[in-house]
Amino acid sequence: MSLVIHLGETDSTNNYLKKLLQEQAVEEYTIVSTDFQTAGKGQRGNGWESEPEKNLLFSMLLYPVRVKANEQFIISQIVSSGVAKALGKYTSDISIKWPNDIYWQQKKICGILIENSLSGEEIKESIAGIGINLNQEDFRSNAPNPVSLKQITGVELDRQAILNEVCNNIELYYNCMLQENNEYIISAYKDLLFRREGFHLFNDNTKDFHARIKDVRPDGILVLETETGTERKFAFKEVKYVLS
Ligand code: BTN
Secondary structure (H helix, E strand, O other), rough: OEEEEOOOOOOOOOHHHHHHHHOOOOOOOOEEEEEEEEEOOOHHHHHHHOOOOOOOOEEEEEEOOOOOOHHHHHHHHHHHHHHHHHHOOOOOOEEEOOOOOEOOOOOOEEEEEEEEEEOOOOEEEEEEEEEOOOOOOOOOOOEEEEEOOOHHOOOOHHHHHHHHHHHHHHHHHHHHOOOOHHHHHHHHHHHHEEOOOOOOEOOOOOEEEEEEEEEOOOOOOOOEEEEEOOEEOOOOOOOEEOOO
């Protein structure tokens, strides 16, 4: 069982966990969750919108000490596959939009912000911040396409139960890594990928193009194949899915 520190309010659960680590020893799998964040952090310097007491906002501490800095994408794969597998019990059409957004159909149901601190070439600790939209019904920020599980299913969700399920699934995949079974994690991740099959529209920050996903490499590079058979490789932020 993980230790759960639940806070009524905090700036950001990732920040809270980071500060706690500077003050005291914190056990692996410790979870900091909150009802409300005053400065929730998203990717690319964005914020994260969440009404008080409606959703899941939490961070989990991991010490993946044997993972090299250049292999850190496995942590994203573990966390995103764990969340997607747990949410997949509540509705169909859950997928992972590369690299680690969780989608329902063409809408974002969960955002993940993993902050790793490195010691030389190794990861000292990893703070996996997860925001899952559960019971919020109205989104006001300029986040492009949010959706909550309640909007999908029509029923009020139990935050505690889903927190447990998500954490159990993450621990399951994390244990696979500890047992050196990364193949299992990588295969689960690939099976859950958004637009895993067929040709779709992408944008390389210059123009739209049709391509299919050929691979996601262990370093997180997305390998696409265009309609003319050309292989193109992209790092995070270098390519976007074009949603319809
Ligand atoms: C994204 O932009 O997709 C990532 C969003 C991550 C939000 C979660 S909510 C809990 C944790 N604390 C934060 O400040 N951010 C993450």
